[in-house]
Amino acid sequence: MAATAAMTPTAAPSRARVTFVHSSDWQLGMMRRFLGPEAQARYGQARIDAIERLGAVARDARADFVVVAGDVFDANQVDRQVVLRACEALRAVDCPVLLLPGNHDSLEPGTVWTSPSLAPHLPSQVDVLLDSRPRSPVPGVEVVGVPWRTRRLLADPLGDVSAFDPLPPGMLRVLVGHGQVDSLAPDVGDPALIRAAPLERAIADGRLHYVALGDRHSCTSVGETGRIWYSGTTEPTRPEEERPGEALTVELSAGPDGSSCTVTPVRVGTWRLLSRVVEVDGDAALDELSAWLGDQPDKARTVVRLGVRGSLSVSALTRLEMLLDAHEERYAAIQRWTRHWDVGLLPDDAALDALPVSGPARAALDELRAATGAGDSEAADALALLHRLAGGAA
């Protein structure tokens, strides 16, 4: 997908052109509760590996530089191992990389950015935007980053810099910021929202050509200018995210005949976090679920948050359990979505009648069935267990 915004010509006598990659919210060091230790490790590694893939994207696009709009690290106090591996991965990016401290890795005291674990190990082409001094990774472009100095801001993080001076002709200006934009924020009372209007004005005036934002994990274009973007995270972190796992290739140009901006999302993520709720009433529904689970590609890097509703026979229930049991091994994780998990036992199941039990065992079975019918989930479990131990068909 590509978005192009054309602008009216400016007074610039010559034409400036630049291509760069916009990424954000790497959240290195993040862990997910629904992942087991093994998947956790792979997930963490995938976030590191995404840096190298980003480097490949930059190379393919012949990008001049890469900007990362905040939250490179999930916290200032991440494991040293994460920091060192990130530094190592950054080596693979052969153009300049500008990293912005966000709210998760703000420049508060004890920040990771100045720590001895990080600073000496950063590759030379990497520049951390510790202040808002304009940078020129390549001639003709001015990159201004606004780092978070503390993890909780009480004002618009871009408020101080949105009044830009006019640019000399032939210069392009890119603003790198982090935070929620007011037009997308659910809570407009938050004082730390980024006001979009001044940015849009600056863009309209030709004082600003692109705003690279971070914080939102979904790849999103803000407003109508086509020049304010959230790139989204490189690897998904929650099933709710829309279009995570992408990076943006941005081509800017400005000249006497006008200015253009082309933004192309590129996939860099390898993981998928899916949500699915299924209604089950019998083997057909289970067949469908089994097929869906079976059809998903790349299961080892897929997490399914699964909700199941309905009532099943003992054997179907057992089948469901076995199905999930088997897939839990294949998938990175199958998370039972407690809010949408409501699967019961059909008490009038003929399979229970057919169980080879009699006498007292039969009487016990009947009692548990009655309790199951009354909604006793423990009795349902006990009944399923009885079914299994009595040699009922799986």
Next chain:
Amino acid sequence: MRLHRLVLRHFRGVAEREVTFDTNGVTVVVGDNETGKSSLLEALALVFELPDDSKAAKLRAVQPAGQDVPTEVRAEVSFGDVRLHYRKQWFRQRATELRLEPGGQTWTGREAHDEAGRLFAEHVDQTLWAALIVGQEHALSVPAAGSVAAVLTALDEAAGGEVDHGASVPLVEAVEREYLRYFTRTGRPTGEYSEAQARRDDVRAQVIEAEDRLAALEQDIARAERFGRDLAVLSARLDEQTGKAAELEAERNAGEELIARVDRLRRDADLANQRLTAERGELERRQLLVAEARQRADSAAAASEAALSAAAALRSSERELEACTAALRTSREAQTERRSAVRRLDGQLTRLRDQADLAELAARLVDVEEARVQERRTASELTRLTIDDAAVDAAEAAHREVLLARAALAAGSPSIVVRQLGSAQVEVGGSVLDEAEAELRAERDTTIAVPGVVEVTVRPGAGATELAAAYARAEHTERELLAEFGVADVAEVRRAGRARAEAVRALDTARETLTRRLDGASPDELVARRDLLADRVAETEATADSLDEQSPLPGTVEETRAALVRAQEEEATAARLLADAEARESQHRKEFETASGADTEARVRAEQETERRDDAQAALVAARSARSDETLAAAVVSAEAVVVTVVRDLEQVEETLAASGIEQLDDRISEAAALRQQLAAQVEELHDDLRRVEGRLEMAGVQGLASAVERARADLAQVEGRLQTLERRALAASRLRDTLARHRAEARRRYAAPLRERIDALGRFVYGPSFGVVLGDDLEVRARTLHDHQLPVSSLSTGAREQLATVVRLAIAALTATDGSGVPVVLDDALGWSDPGRLGAMGSLLARAGASSQVVLLTCVPDRYAGTVAGARIIRV
């Protein structure tokens, strides 16, 4: 299952043995010990259990020791209508063969083993097998029918319930196994479940710990941010203050030079003053030296003079003392003389007094003697005069009686008046009446007669007579008394009495006189006193005589007394004079001593003063030879002039400085410096604090605390998920177990009756009608009742227990024989403890059991069953 034939080859000690069993009825296998009876049971179990290539220890145990030979077992058994020909050879030429009849299907090798095992499992109830096929070692244990699935099935049928096919026993066991995966028998979580709980607790603690550490870190971050803000504010103020201080400093540098001049002049003034002080001191010391020399000279002269006058005073004092000493001596002698005169006169006075006393005492002794003579005379006169006052009184009394008696008589007698009328004589009482008229008393017969004319007799009455007699008696008494006194009448008595009283008075007077003269002393004492005095007088006179030569002594007491008084006065005067002289002498002695001390002191002092005067004069001479008095005075004057000059200069410069206002500047500078310093200290402190916190943060940064929290939380989520699953499973198992147990207990209660009836029926065959058993929850025999006497199984004798076990087995066999699932009853060397009577009864029971079941009895005692089990086939091995 029916057992038809068993063939053993090279099995334990058995080289080869073949036994054929009756399909129905009783087969007794008789053989001595070690002939391989028990091996039959073992072989039957092994042939189904272990494949031909098994290396099991219990298999190796059956290989004949030290022989490398194959062990072979052939078994012919039937399961319902199917008959199996099953052969297995171990160790060498391993082989397994199975053939079924009818149909003739065959298997070999592992397939044969598996198929045989499958058939065995399908048709033979393992619990029943264990209960009925009994080795020697289990002969005594009474089986619990509740664990035998087949029995339960049978009983269920008997109780009219649904057919269980014995499935509930494996189910119960399976449920129990499932339950024990999660819980101990006492219901505590165990295994995976409790591990998961423990793990959850551990991880939760880890989460809390990690969160705490992160929270502490975040506090540090907040602190560092605050410090950073404060530091910025303070640093700005510090810079401001530093600038201010620098300005003031520049101002002050201008005033510095002036201050330096003031300082120099102050130092000069100090020096000039010091010099002046020094010169003045020198001059003062010289003046002191001169004055001292003069004063010393005066003192020395005065001291010499004092020494001279003290010597003179000492000499005059000495003279006075000597005069006083002489006067004292004279006074002492005079007083001694006076005292001896007094003593002499005193002696004289005593002697004279003694002489006078002696004379007086001699005169008194004469008077005493005289009084004593008078007394003695009077006393002797008194002894002669015996009529005393008492005697007089007695005589007076007697005379008064007479008078009284006479008067009474006169009164009592007739009064007769005789008047002579003529001259005829008239006689009255014989006596002529001479009077013209007479009155008389006729006290007695009185005759008045005129002679020859008439006679008249007047006779008194009887009273007059008595009175007359009394009068006579009184007169008589008076007469006698007078006679006694030697006197004639009363008057004489009275005289004698008066004479005696006179004599007594005279004696009293004489005694009084004597007493007065003795004056309290006895005559002997007076004599002794006189003798004493006489001796003393004689003595003193002798002494006095010897003294008289010196000076005449006065002869009288009065003279002597007067002389003594005079002499005593003189003596007192002399004593007073003596005391005066002593006082004077002592005073002068003291004065002399004082004068002597003063003299010594004055002399020493004079010497000292002289020495000091010489020293002072020598010092003065030395000083003057160094600097003369005039030089000194001139030096002081010049120093004073210098001081005056310097002070004037200083005052001028100081005035200039004060006018410049540098003093206030100093205050402001020091104030500014203090403020700056204070700020600097605060900045420093804050900086240190910040650095410290930052240091901590840096260290913490390496530790990855946030990652630790994330990791711990992720762990916790995993562990909790796992625990939840396990908990669900555990609770399900627990629920199922409880439910099942409850229903089984109920069912067993229902089953107990038919089983008990069956056991009782068989038992009564052996023990008689009083036999009965009590069953427990697992349908096990708890107790045996016989003749109303109940004993727990454990208390039964060995024989009784074995019999009971056999009875229960036979009951189980009978219950399960009704369908094809039964198994043979095999007893190995059973009933060895039974007495012949019981053995007989047991034999009958076994024979009856043989009617419905296959019974195999193994024994080493040939006649144990031979005579007791009717219709038994005996096989000897």
